[in-house]
Amino acid sequence: MxxxxxxxxxxxxxxxxxxxxxxxxxxxxxxxxxxxxxxxxxxxxxxxxxxxxxxxxxxxxxxxxxxxxxxxxxxxxxxxxLTSTQHEEAIKAIFALRDTGLSLLEAAEFTKEHYKPADKAVTVSEALEKLLAEKEAGNLRPRSIRDLRNRLRPFAESFGEKPIHQLKTPQIQRWLDELKGLSADSVEGFSARSLKNYIVTLKTFFNFAISKGYRAKGDNPIEGISVPKIDWEVPAILTIEETKRLLKTAQRFREGGLLPLVALGLFAGIRTSELYQLHWDNIDLEEGIVTIDATIAKKRRLRVIELTPNCVAWLTASNQLQQAGFFI
Structure with missing residues (x-):
């Protein structure tokens, strides 16, 4: 001492x-x-x-x-x-592996890949359906569910029958590297933005699997995949002449059916996804306001937008004002 x-x-x-x-x-x-x-x-x-x-x-x-x-x-x-108990267990495990030729790390990685309780071993396709069912029950917007399904469907087509706990980062990285789009513009591979969207969606998917016990806690293979950097561009701003031509074109297209959507997009800054759901009942031209109710709004909160005089004028000029129904 x-x-x-x-x-x-x-x-x-x-x-x-x-x-x-x-x-x-x-x-x-x-x-x-x-x-x-x-x-x-x-x-x-x-x-x-x-x-x-x-x-x-x-x-x-x-x-x-x-x-x-x-x-x-x-x-x-x-x-x-590590706790003292974990230290003791590690020492015992090392002695238990002496005749196998395996290190403790190798044994742990092998076990992690192959061991799964029978009632928790689910395939990628099964996990996807469970995720979508939970999102639908949680009142996620149909468009969000559709986007989720569309992004995960190609992944399920490639790995659908494979138990989700067996997927490793290198497999998923190769799949992402080989991922091709369905259009001529994306046949050579996805843009950085599209690839990032896929990675974020896959991360959500595997986090769901972890939360349900289909994978070990903290074992999200997407954590090992680099997210591409996005080169953000400054939004283009239309000149007055370009704005005039756009409005005139919308006025002629389908007898002016597109004009309200363009006018509201230009002068009220309403999201495209919200514009598609607007009805003439949402607009009060006398008061000069448009109401985005909670069933339409992206953040599910009612929003009232005051319209500028030029926006009201273009809406009034539209030959669609007397027709019920959607804008397009």
Whole structure:
């Protein structure tokens, strides 16, 4: 044992030169003293934060302090990410694997890939249907469900019968690298924006699988896939002459049926997805307002937009004003 000082409550460094301190603390309850315990204090530079543990005798305290110091020397801060029980289990596992030729890491990776409780082993297709059913039950917008289905359908076509817990990052990366679009513009591969959308959707899918126990906690293979950087461009701004030509064209197209949509898009800044759902009943030309109700609004909150005079004028000029129904 290292030399201790001569103060009433003793404290010392152990092992010597380690900066780990052991000190006596009084066991006190309801004002009465019941001997001393020995508190080990491991500094934050070892574990990222100070670690304290108390022992009934000094020998046990020194043994533990020595174990922690040796663990830190061997593994650094990673040593403190495991509990003492986990450390003991790891040692036992290493001895159990001695005759197999496998390292503990190799054994863990093999088990992770192949082990799955029977009632949780589901295929990619089954997991997809469960995800869509949950989203529909949660009142997700039909358009959002459609987008989710369309993005995940090609993935299910490639991996549908494979148990979802067996998919690995390299497999999915190869699939993304080989992914092609359905149109002539995307036959050589998706744009960075489209590829990013696929990656984000797949991440959502695997997070759902993890939440349901179909994959191990924290085992999302998409975390290992790089998301492409998007070069954002400044939105184009139409000149006055370009705006006039657009409005005149909309006025001639299908007897002006497109004009209200274009006018509201230009002068009221309404989202395209919301414009498609608007009805003439949503517009009050006398008051000069348009109401985006909660069933239409992207964020499901009622929104009232005040129309500019030129927007009202173009809407009034449209030969569609007397017709019921949608704009297009």
């Amino acid at each position: 290292a030399n201790k000082d001569q103060s009433p409550l003793k404290g010392w460094e152990y092992p010597a030169g380690s900066d780990i301190r052991i000190r006596e603390v009084i066991n006190r309850y309801e004002g009465k003293d019941f001997g001393v315990s020995y508190r080990v204090s491991i500094p934050a530079k070892f574990a990222g934060k100070r670690v304290l543990k108390q022992f009934a005798d000094s020998k046990a305290a020194e043994e533990w302090a020595d174990q922690q110091y040796r663990g830190f020397v061997a593994s650094g801060k990673a040593h403190f990410e």
